Amino acid sequence: PKAETFETLAAVYMEMRDWPSAVRTLDALEKKTGITEEVSEQKKQLYLEMGELEKAIEQLDRLIRAYPADLKYRLEKAEMYAANDRIEEARELWKDVLKRYPEQPVANLRLARYFQAQGAYDKSYSCLKVAMASEELDIDDKVAVLLNMYIHSEGDSALTAATFELAELTVRSAPMDAKSWSVKGDLHMRDEQFEDAYECFAQAVELPNGNKYEIWEQMLLLSGQLSEWSRL
Secondary structure, eight states: OOOOHHHHHHHHHTHHHHHHHHHHHHHHHHHHOOOOOHHHHHHHHHHHTOHHHHHHHHHHHHHHHOTOOTHHHHHHHHHHHHOOOOOOHHHHHHHHHHHHHHTTTHHHHHHHHHHHHHOOHHHHHHHHHHHHHHHHSSSHHHHHHHHHHHHHHOOOOHHHHHHHHHHHHHHOTOOOOOOHHHHHHHHHTTOOOOOHHHHHHHHHSSSSSOOOHHHHHHHHHHHHTTTTTTOO
């Protein structure tokens, strides 16, 4: 049979939720085509559906061997370990990624969380700075870090200073995203640095995703707080 026949049959088995038959069909397909990302990803998901974690990890190992330069499979394997309370195995993979690419943001972010849980705050902060300075890290991941630190830094001058440093790194790495300016503005506002807060929100509203009522409202409030009536 042609490869397309196996693909169609596997799709039918998946539609029927007959995972074992789908896996056997994909195994037969691989004998014709060799290892491919698409088929290995499908088999990984099927093994996860069946609750067979080790076999799912084996599929990631095959992809790691087949595509050694692609870090995403090592990162995915680490996430799988972390999600299943195998944090030390995850840590080794994150360290391996950073040996190859020291500035890889996701590995740095995950190691930062690991070190924080271990009480190694200096190591955690060093990893966080690398992650937050990266243009590759998604802005929502950066905002999540800053919001968490915003909550825990109130009344702690050292942690507040660290939060501002990370916010500045975020603005530098994502200057065209309103979220980075808005979070920095919130930090300044909490610390009653009202003019600095206004400037951050003013930057935010000029950006495509920043023209929002909530940000304009902050600018109105701050103008009143500063008695800037003409600006208000």
